[in-house]
Amino acid sequence: MILIMRASGVSTLILLLCIKGVITSGPHWKPTWPTYKVPVVLPQSTVLLAKPDFDAKANLEVISSCGPVCHKHFPLPTVNELKEYMSYETLYANGSRTETNVGIYVINSGDGSQNSGSRGKSRRKRQIYGYDSRFSIFGKDFLLNYPFSTSVKLSTGCTGTLVAEKHVLTAAHCIHDGKNYVKGAQKLRVGFLKPKLKDGNKGTNQTNPSLSEKMKFQWIRVKRTHVPKGWIKGNGNDIGMDYDYALLELKKPHKRKFMKIGVSPSGKVLPGGRIHFSGYDNDRPGNLVYRFCDVKDETYDLLYQQCDAQPGASGSGVYVRMWKRQSQKWERKIIGIFSGHQWVDQHGSPQDFNVAVRITPLKYAQICFWIRGNYMDCRDG
Ligand SMILES: *[C@@H]1O[C@H](CO)[C@@H](O)[C@H](O)[C@H]1NC(C)=O
Numbered sequence: 518m519i520l521i522m523r524a525s526g527v528s529t530l531i532l533l534l535c536i537k538g539v540i541t542s543g544p545h546w547k548p549t550w551p552t553y554k555v556p557v558v559l560p561q562s563t564v565l566l567a568k569p570d571f572d573a574k575a576n577l578e579v580i581s582s583c584g585p586v587c588h589k590h591f592p593l594p595t596v597n598e599l600k601e602y603m604s605y606e607t608l609y610a611n612g613s614r615t616e617t618n619v620g621i622y623v624i625n626s627g628d629g630s631q632n633s634g635s636r637g638k639s640r641r642k643r644q645i646y647g648y649d650s651r652f653s654i655f656g657k658d659f660l661l662n663y664p665f666s667t668s669v670k671l672s673t674g675c676t677g678t679l680v681a682e683k684h685v686l687t688a689a690h691c692i693h694d695g696k697n698y699v700k701g702a703q704k705l706r707v708g709f710l711k712p713k714l715k716d717g718n719k720g721t722n723q724t725n726p727s728l729s730e731k732m733k734f735q736w737i738r739v740k741r742t743h744v745p746k747g748w749i750k751g752n753g754n755d756i757g758m759d760y761d762y763a764l765l766e767l768k769k770p771h772k773r774k775f776m777k778i779g780v781s782p783s784g785k786v787l788p789g790g791r792i793h794f795s796g797y798d799n800d801r802p803g804n805l806v807y808r809f810c811d812v813k814d815e816t817y818d819l820l821y822q823q824c825d826a827q828p829g830a831s832g833s834g835v836y837v838r839m840w841k842r843q844s845q846k847w848e849r850k851i852i853g854i855f856s857g858h859q860w861v862d863q864h865g866s867p868q869d870f871n872v873a874v875r876i877t878p879l880k881y882a883q884i885c886f887w888i889r890g891n892y893m894d895c896r897d898g
Pocket residue numbers: 609610611612613
């Protein structure tokens with residue numbers, strides 16, 4: 518990982534120190550993917566809804582003042598509430614829309630979500646924490662290779678991740694603001710970085726490496742989009758935050774390697790307590806930006822971290838690499854979706870976090886059903 522990134526001296530030094538820390542902390546112990554009992558989330562009925570207006574403005578930043586302490590005080594959702602939250606809307610390329618109600622057949626206990634109401638007025642934006650420890654990924658050998666090649670750009674400005682032959686996982690707020698679909702959601706497209714020149718121009722430019730190998734986006738239209746009702750009902754408020762994810766189905770297969778989704782283990786058992794994601798941050802146009810950071814706190818539905826990130830990164834798949842006992846291999850899986858920024862005023866001492874939505878067993882069952890179309894293939898998280 519060190520060799521493939523070019524970064525400023527200070528960041529490189531930090532990266533080297535961090536990796537050394539991992540190596541010395543236990544050479545014989547392998548962080549292993551836990552196995553989860555995954556419930557069954559099955560569609561029960563689907564109704565046609567009126568065509569949406571597509572008049573919301575795509576706001577790439579979700580800001581909430583409800584932090585970990587506030588979220589931890591939410592009462593447990595009831596089974597009926599969970600069924601409501603896991604029900605979903607499907608938007609088709611022709612603008613028509615359906616709502617599907619689901620049944621849930623094994624309930625894993627959750628400690629999700631109720632509206633707490635409180636919303637801070639004054640906010641400071643500090644998504645770049647102290648020093649900027651993000652790494653722009655340059656060079657087609659890396660951009661076109663796994664895992665970076667699984668990061669795609671949405672035409673509404675966010676990032677998404679390839680999670681199946683034709684499917685892209687992203688944040689719900691990239692499609693829908695909690696009340697309405699955003700402008701651009703109907704003609705949604707997904708951009709894949711491709712080299713601009715077939716061959717030649719292989720030399721590196723020391724002054725500006727991003728110019729050495731020109732890349733451009735090639736776009737594929739989205740055929741349909743699923744957004745959970747938990748996001749829509751939550752109106753993008755504090756409970757909605759837990760459901761800030763959406764799945765896009767492409768009109769044709771992308772033919773790239775994709776990254777599987779998995780149930781999010783607790784932050785405490787992640788290798789180094791750390792998560793990774795790559796996205797198209799607004800402040801570095803045309804660059805794919807990779808970062809990793811420690812999980813600071815978690816609730817049943819959210820991971821709190823202080824990864825440096827800018828709005829275009831929202832929707833990025835948060836991944837970790839752990840040992841898969843069954844296949845005796847290391848495997849990366851998407852365990853969450855980068856949502857955005859939360860500013861929390863704790864007794865006058867402001868704290869801010871970047872938040873990722875965790876893939877819980879229920880969400881795994883739902884997203885997997887959206888991908889596979891059956892629940893038999895979705896029983897191992
Ligand atoms: C829109 O597309 C969906 C899925 O292809 C189809 O079921 C529906 O009938 C279409 N609606 C209209 C109004 O064409």
